[in-house]
Amino acid sequence: MTPVLTVEGVTAGYGRVTVLHDISLEAGRFGNVGLFGPNGHGKTTLLRAISGLLKPKSGSIRFDGQDIAGLSARAIVGTGLIHVPQGNRLFPDLSIADCMALGAYSARARPHEAENREKVIKLFPKLAQRWRQRVRTLSGGERQMVSIGTALMSHPRLLILDEPTLGLAPKIKDELCASVMDISRGGVPLIVVEQDIEFLLELTQQLYLVNHGAVATEIKPGESLDHGEIMSMYFGH
Amino acid sequence: MSALAEILFGGLFQGSLYAMMAVGLALVWTTIGVFNFSHGVFMMLGAYIAWQLVEIGLPAAVAFPVAVVVMAGVGWILQASVVRPLIGRPNIVLVVVITTLAAGSLIENGALTIWGPRSKQIPALIDGNTTIGGVGVSLHQIAIIVITPLILAALWVFLNRTRLGLALRAVAQNEDASHLVGLNVTALYGLAFAIAASLAGLAGIFMGGYRFMSPVMGSDPLLKALIVVVFGGISSISGPIFAAYLIGFFEAACSYYFGLYWTPALLFGVLILTLMVRPEGIFASRSRGLA
Numbered sequence: 001m002t003p004v005l006t007v008e009g010v011t012a013g014y015g016r017v018t019v020l021h022d023i024s025l026e027a028g029r030f031g032n033v034g035l036f037g038p039n040g041h042g043k044t045t046l047l048r049a050i051s052g053l054l055k056p057k058s059g060s061i062r063f064d065g066q067d068i069a070g071l072s073a074r075a076i077v078g079t080g081l082i083h084v085p086q087g088n089r090l091f092p093d094l095s096i097a098d099c100m101a102l103g104a105y106s107a108r109a110r111p112h113e114a115e116n117r118e119k120v121i122k123l124f125p126k127l128a129q130r131w132r133q134r135v136r137t138l139s140g141g142e143r144q145m146v147s148i149g150t151a152l153m154s155h156p157r158l159l160i161l162d163e164p165t166l167g168l169a170p171k172i173k174d175e176l177c178a179s180v181m182d183i184s185r186g187g188v189p190l191i192v193v194e195q196d197i198e199f200l201l202e203l204t205q206q207l208y209l210v211n212h213g214a215v216a217t218e219i220k221p222g223e224s225l226d227h228g229e230i231m232s233m234y235f236g237h
Numbered sequence: 238m239s240a241l242a243e244i245l246f247g248g249l250f251q252g253s254l255y256a257m258m259a260v261g262l263a264l265v266w267t268t269i270g271v272f273n274f275s276h277g278v279f280m281m282l283g284a285y286i287a288w289q290l291v292e293i294g295l296p297a298a299v300a301f302p303v304a305v306v307v308m309a310g311v312g313w314i315l316q317a318s319v320v321r322p323l324i325g326r327p328n329i330v331l332v333v334v335i336t337t338l339a340a341g342s343l344i345e346n347g348a349l350t351i352w353g354p355r356s357k358q359i360p361a362l363i364d365g366n367t368t369i370g371g372v373g374v375s376l377h378q379i380a381i382i383v384i385t386p387l388i389l390a391a392l393w394v395f396l397n398r399t400r401l402g403l404a405l406r407a408v409a410q411n412e413d414a415s416h417l418v419g420l421n422v423t424a425l426y427g428l429a430f431a432i433a434a435s436l437a438g439l440a441g442i443f444m445g446g447y448r449f450m451s452p453v454m455g456s457d458p459l460l461k462a463l464i465v466v467v468f469g470g471i472s473s474i475s476g477p478i479f480a481a482y483l484i485g486f487f488e489a490a491c492s493y494y495f496g497l498y499w500t501p502a503l504l505f506g507v508l509i510l511t512l513m514v515r516p517e518g519i520f521a522s523r524s525r526g527l528a
């Protein structure tokens with residue numbers, strides 16, 4: 001299979017600080033991709049560069065053959081590459097209904113609004129009960145559901161999740177994992193950043209260890225590792 | 238009876254003008270997170286453009302709407318030239334105070350050069366006078382009292398019942414998340430400024446219909462609008478609307494009982510007390526958002 005997303009030699013950062021140093025990776029060749037690594041090493045920055053929130057200083061990012069590096073976030077949403085940011089801050093004073101309507105804002109997603117809303121409600125029935133409630137009044141798990149639901153409303157062709165289980169209780173994590181698995185089975189490839197390695201091993205087929213703004217190790221399917229080995233890579237030998 | 242009628246009428250009238258001004262200031266603050274110090278100049282410019290259009294022979298019914306639309310364009314251009322380039326800077330709030338003050342002063346002096354210092358007046362919305370509850374009032378003022386709530390209600394419907402309004406409320410809350418659902422954040426910022434400038438321009442037209450206009454006619458209303466938004470809370474647009482009318486009534490009552498001379502002092506006294514007790518404003522929630 002050809003990769004859906006190819007990142008090649010991307011350098012990016014904030015102001016004069018360079019966070020990503022010539023990073024390269026591919027996604028979609030072997031299924032879902034997981035990114036892991038210590039905090040503050042550029043995973044979020046990489047996702048921001050991919051989704052257009054941050055302009056890379058150099059390098060290329062190809063999504064389905066099209067070079068998207070340097071495009072506006074809006075144009076990238078228009079290609080179907082959808083990014084669920086870290087920390088589910090969302091729109092605190094909007095209702096779930098409003099968030100779903102915003103998810104379907106792009107011209108590409110609008111025709112599928114009703115059908116995607118059905119999907120979201122099926123996937124997260126809890127949201128239907130709180131449809132008119134403001135996001136700030138929801139629990140962390142529910143907010144994460146709204147984040148992911150909003151992304152599904154955007155009719156994704158590739159879904160990028162940044163630490164979806166951050167701060168969630170183990171039981172909620174498992175539920176979320178099952179839901180995300182459902183999305184993947186529905187035919188949407190994933191790129192997931194996670195600290196929870198079990199979550200990644202469950203959901204993804206290919207892993208990248210990101211360290212100091214570059215890929216330190218790539219783990220392809222078949223080279224499956226156990227938890228212990230990954231933890232030792234994580235913390236150095 | 239006539240005291241009550243006078244206070245009620247004066248409060249509704251002043252409150253209407255303050256609300257028109259304050260709501261635009263609040264709209265820009267909630268969406269972009271900056272204070273627009275050229276807002277008073279928008280008011281002046283709206284009045285002068287309307288005056289000019291009437292002067293070249295257009296009927297008021299055409300001139301006024303055209304002036305309001307032109308003001309939308311002015312707001313958009315001002316935003317694109319002195320606000321948008323600064324977005325993303327950590328000190329944007331202070332820098333924009335300076336750039337909008339500078340742009341405002343430029344426009345004010347431009348108006349002085351073009352139209353001169355002589356006071357001007359534009360036609361009233363409706364000519365004539367009447368008496369209500371023993372108080373003589375002009376039909377122009379009554380028209381303002383009636384039209385303003387309708388316009389504010391229309392703005393509410395736009396913000397709360399349309400997709401574009403939803404998008405404006407969204408950028409007010411989270412810019413990154415707005416980008417990630419594909420909103421055109423830059424255009425929405427322009428739109429917020431355009432709406433604010435239109436409302437200010439309309440307030441200018443209202444004012445120019447009963448009082449003489451001058452190039453500095455916007456500075457006092459700007460000050461009042463600032464007081465209104467600080468008093469009502471800058472984090473929403475309903476807060477400033479209520480505050481505008483409250484301050485209108487307060488001023489009307491003060492000037493009736495204590496005279497015009499004492500009104501500003503009393504107003505600032507109340508403002509300072511309010512800020513000591515509730516620093517976020519009396520009607521404010523603690524978050525930024527349009528509601």
Ligand SMILES: Nc1ncnc2c1ncn2[C@@H]1O[C@H](COP(=O)(O)OP(=O)(O)O)[C@@H](O)[C@H]1O
Binds near residue numbers: 014017038046
């Ligand atoms: N908005 C920002 N401005 C400046 N530096 C930032 C910003 N966001 C992140 N950084 C820095 O970039 C580096 C990488 O952060 P990030 O990409 O969030 O890492 P990760 O997601 O892997 O934890 C960190 O050193 C962080 O301090």
Ligand SMILES: [Mg+2]
Binds near residue numbers: 045163
């Ligand atoms: Mg991160």
